[in-house]
Amino acid sequence: MKLPLLRRTAPLSHWKSPLSFPSSTSPHRHFFVSLSRAVVRSLYQRRCLCSKMAMSQVVVREPDLLDRKKASIRNAGTSKLQVIADFDGTLTKYWCNGARGQTSHGLLQQGNAEYDAKRQMLYDYYHPLEISPSIPIEEKTKLMEEWWEKTHGLLIEGGLTYDAIKKSVADATISFRDGVVQLFEFLEEKDIPVVIFSAGLADIIEEVFRQKLHRSFKNIKVVSNRMQFDERGCLVAFKGKTIHVFNKNEHAIDMAAPIHDEFGNLDGSDVNGTFVKDRTNILLLGDGLGDLGMSDGVSFENRIAVGFLNSNIEKSLKDYSEAFDIVYLNDASMWGVFNLVSELCSTNQ
Ligand SMILES: [Mg+2]
Numbered sequence: 001m002k003l004p005l006l007r008r009t010a011p012l013s014h015w016k017s018p019l020s021f022p023s024s025t026s027p028h029r030h031f032f033v034s035l036s037r038a039v040v041r042s043l044y045q046r047r048c049l050c051s052k053m054a055m056s057q058v059v060v061r062e063p064d065l066l067d068r069k070k071a072s073i074r075n076a077g078t079s080k081l082q083v084i085a086d087f088d089g090t091l092t093k094y095w096c097n098g099a100r101g102q103t104s105h106g107l108l109q110q111g112n113a114e115y116d117a118k119r120q121m122l123y124d125y126y127h128p129l130e131i132s133p134s135i136p137i138e139e140k141t142k143l144m145e146e147w148w149e150k151t152h153g154l155l156i157e158g159g160l161t162y163d164a165i166k167k168s169v170a171d172a173t174i175s176f177r178d179g180v181v182q183l184f185e186f187l188e189e190k191d192i193p194v195v196i197f198s199a200g201l202a203d204i205i206e207e208v209f210r211q212k213l214h215r216s217f218k219n220i221k222v223v224s225n226r227m228q229f230d231e232r233g234c235l236v237a238f239k240g241k242t243i244h245v246f247n248k249n250e251h252a253i254d255m256a257a258p259i260h261d262e263f264g265n266l267d268g269s270d271v272n273g274t275f276v277k278d279r280t281n282i283l284l285l286g287d288g289l290g291d292l293g294m295s296d297g298v299s300f301e302n303r304i305a306v307g308f309l310n311s312n313i314e315k316s317l318k319d320y321s322e323a324f325d326i327v328y329l330n331d332a333s334m335w336g337v338f339n340l341v342s343e344l345c346s347t348n349q
Contacts, residue, residue, distance in 0.1 A: 058328050058336055061321040069325065072302045073281045073344050078190045080301075081344065082279035084294045086248075087198040087205055087224075089287035091180055094310035094331045096173045104200035104208065104224075107172035108155075108165065115158030122150055130245065137246065144244040148199070152225070152238050160227075160235040162203070169207045176212060179334035183341060188219045190345050193276050197294045198224040199245045249296035283344070285337065289323055304344075306337055 060066055073081060085091055088103040095101060110116055126147035129135060135143070187194055194217070198205055202224035209216060228237040280301040284294060287308040295303055307324030309316055310331055320327045328336055 057330065057332050058326060059317065059321045060326050062325070066304065066325050069302050069304050070340075070343060073283075073304070074346060076281055076301070078192055078345050080279055080281045081192050081283065082276045082281070083187060083192060083194040083283045083285065083341075085194060085196050085285040086287060086291045086294065087196050087222075088200060089310055090285050090291070090308055091176055091196070091334075092208075093175050093177050094287075094308075096175050099173050101175070102173050104174075104198060104204045107168050107174055108160075108201070108204060109168045109171070110155065110158045110160050111164040111167070112158045115154050118154050118158075119151055122147060122154070141244075141246045144246055145242060148225070148242045148244045152242070155227075156235050156237070162229050162233040162235075165204055165207055166211075169204065169211050172208075174208060174212070177332075177334040179338050181213060183334050183338045184217045184220065186338065186341060186345075188217045192219060192341075192345075193279065194220045195276055196220060196222045196224070197243075197248045198222065199243055199248050200224055202226040245290060248290075249293045283337075283341065286324075289319060292323055304340070306340070308332065 088105075089101070092103075093101045110119075126143060129143050130140065130147075132140075184194065196205065202222045203226060205222050205224060223243070225243050226239045227235050228239055230236050277298070280299065282295050282298060282300045282303040284292065284303055284305045285308075286292065286294065286305070287310055289307075291307075292305055304326070305324045306326045306328065307320050308328050308331070309320045313329055317327070317329075326336070326340070
């Protein structure tokens with residue numbers, strides 16, 4: 001088994017590991033990168049045995065490969081770069097004020113206890129099927145469509161209003177990771193588009209942006225399930241095809257409903273995704289292995305995949321470190337990604 005190389009890319013103020021590996025700009029870097037497998041294995045095993053994995057912040061399994069990708073992306077320039085991000089547990093914290101952070105779907109309270117309970121019953125039935133390792137993906141896809149459509153039906157039947165969404169977000173335990181705002185500001189300044197893919201609800205995600213960040217970003221588009229309200233603010237329908245966990249990828253841009261016209265410049269004029277299709281370098285941010293599929297609709301030249309491993313760290317680290325180029329552990333901040341993007345956009349390397 002190839003073992004992950006632990007490496008620091010986060011700024012010192014955010015680095016909690018007792019292991020002090022130098023940054024990529026250090027003249028000593030090559031020494032550390034070429035540490036023998038035995039030494040790395042020894043460090044790795046000791047950390048596992050001592051259950052100290054939780055203390056490390058970031059894992060890069062193949063630093064040389066990552067460096068090559070970084071150099072290619074930097075050389076191609078910012079006009080070729082796009083960011084594709086998952087929302088829940090990626091842009092938002094897994095833990096929020098000591099409690100498990102809510103998801104954009106999970107925070108919704110219809111203001112109708114009967115229907116909230118009905119949606120919970122659907123969750124209790126379908127969620128185990130979603131994560132079951134024994135159900136083939138085609139079957140799961142059908143089940144997920146069933147689940148999403150039943151849930152959307154309940155939201156309409158139960159009389160969801162936009163006011164209930166606003167109240168749900170105001171009452172929710174949800175917040176963005178530290179550094180997300182600065183990351184978005186930097187990307188906006190560089191004209192780098194960000195596509196947020198979510199199997200949740202676009203209207204809720206946008207309300208979270210409004211209430212938690214109090215601002216919009218002209219470079220950000222949310223591709224998710226979008227609601228249609230009548231003049232009284234009551235939900236009457238969903239627009240476009242249902243986006244669920246197994247079809248959440250750049251093909252979804254084509255089937256998604258027009259982007260909300262009251263949020264930044266998300267005016268629906270580019271719903272076919274042309275604003276990202278010619279950007280063949282991708283920085284992908286996700287917190288689940290399935291999030292890697294978000295770039296499936298793009299024939300990319302380079303992709304750096306960053307994974308946030310929020311729970312079950314010791315059990316999942318091997319899979320994550322093999323699937324993602326960089327893995328941040330323990331509900332890390334977004335500062336490491338901010339530094340990475342700064343590097344990718346630098347012209348002085
Ligand atoms: Mg997620």
